[in-house]
Amino acid sequence: MTAQAFDPTEFRKALGTFATGVTIITARAADGTPIGLTANSFNSVSLTPPLVLWSLANTSASLDVFRAAEYWAVHVLATDQEELSARFARRGIDKFAGLDIETGHGNTPLLRGCTARFQCRTAFQYEGGDHQIFVGEVLGFDRAESAPLVFHGGRYAHATRRDAPDVKPRAAHLAGSFSEDFLGYLLGRSHFRFFAELRDALDAEGINDMEFYVLSTLTLKPVLTAQELAEGMAGVLDDRRKQALDSLVARTLAAARNRDGVAYELTEHGRDVALRLISRAKALESQVLERLGPDAPVLKSLLNRLLAEIDPTAAAIWQDPAAQRAAE
Ligand SMILES: Cc1cc2nc3c(=O)[nH]c(=O)nc-3n(C[C@H](O)[C@H](O)[C@H](O)COP(=O)(O)O)c2cc1C
Numbered sequence: 001m002t003a004q005a006f007d008p009t010e011f012r013k014a015l016g017t018f019a020t021g022v023t024i025i026t027a028r029a030a031d032g033t034p035i036g037l038t039a040n041s042f043n044s045v046s047l048t049p050p051l052v053l054w055s056l057a058n059t060s061a062s063l064d065v066f067r068a069a070e071y072w073a074v075h076v077l078a079t080d081q082e083e084l085s086a087r088f089a090r091r092g093i094d095k096f097a098g099l100d101i102e103t104g105h106g107n108t109p110l111l112r113g114c115t116a117r118f119q120c121r122t123a124f125q126y127e128g129g130d131h132q133i134f135v136g137e138v139l140g141f142d143r144a145e146s147a148p149l150v151f152h153g154g155r156y157a158h159a160t161r162r163d164a165p166d167v168k169p170r171a172a173h174l175a176g177s178f179s180e181d182f183l184g185y186l187l188g189r190s191h192f193r194f195f196a197e198l199r200d201a202l203d204a205e206g207i208n209d210m211e212f213y214v215l216s217t218l219t220l221k222p223v224l225t226a227q228e229l230a231e232g233m234a235g236v237l238d239d240r241r242k243q244a245l246d247s248l249v250a251r252t253l254a255a256a257r258n259r260d261g262v263a264y265e266l267t268e269h270g271r272d273v274a275l276r277l278i279s280r281a282k283a284l285e286s287q288v289l290e291r292l293g294p295d296a297p298v299l300k301s302l303l304n305r306l307l308a309e310i311d312p313t314a315a316a317i318w319q320d321p322a323a324q325r326a327a328e
């Protein structure tokens with residue numbers, strides 16, 4: 001295809017197939033104003049000498065500052081910095097408002113919480129079509145173990161490692177049998193293994209899994225109507241919800257109230273038990289997530305997506321009350 005025949009949208013889409021990280025490049029204007037923008041054109045150039053590059057659109061409001069700046073810094077964003085990326089990709093706002101910044105070489109503003117940071121001095125500048133290419137000598141860098149934010153196909157994405165070499169894919173042993181690679185098996189087995197250690201604590205309180213599920217759901221709001229509970233737990237414990245609730249009420253862990261119909265709330269005892277078990281569960285969670293390392297947020301994000309797809313009603317009850325009121 002010749003350059004003349006390029007369809008700009010298609011060209012952009014084709015370029016977007018190249019997955020990149022996301023960076024924010026910052027510098028200090030001559031008058032002391034901190035400036036910065038989101039850029040995914042960052043790349044390494046040379047190890048010795050240490051050189052990196054990125055390109056800036058000629059239409060950028062920051063063009064003159066970067067052309068004049070001797071120093072700039074590249075911040076490789078972590079997976080939880082999507083909002084920061086969106087903020088620095090906007091024009092005409094105070095991008096640094098409320099940010100806790102450090103200063104680096106040449107008084108360059110440095111952002112916190114990134115996966116890596118490179119402090120650079122401009123080595124070369126080139127014209128490159130509708131962009132300016134900046135090549136910088138790296139004067140210093142730091143990095144953290146956090147997972148990087150990824151940009152692919154015009155959208156933010158997660159980077160996740162492939163299975164470690166010692167983790168064999170779970171294949172079916174018998175052709176056509178229930179496979180260990182089956183999502184339901186993986187979810188089910190993970191669920192049972194995850195809760196195995198909590199089970200001792202549940203047993204000690206005489207609480208079964210279903211009662212724990214209802215008990216922890218009751219901590220979400222001071223009072224939950226039977227209707228809210230039914231909607232929030234739809235598809236989860238449909239027939240057994242009432243049974244679990246009655247059992248909690250019989251053991252004075254929860255109480256039924258009459259408020260525009262039946263509503264439930266935890267008793268003081270119930271709240272104590274729930275909080276004790278939830279903190280055990282949280283401790284368990286941090287141990288498990290620590291083993292996954294930087295991939296942990298990816299797993300949570302995928303499970304959230306899975307739930308949103310197969311259980312869209314689940315979101316409503318878990319919203320925080322202020323956000324829910326604002327939405328009403
Ligand atoms: C993921 C992502 C990557 C981007 N990469 C670049 C880039 O490499 N170069 C660039 O000039 N603009 C890039 N942009 C657009 C700028 O961030 C955006 O135009 C910003 O408003 C420029 O700010 P300024 O005009 O204040 O300099 C990117 C935006 C996003 C969301």
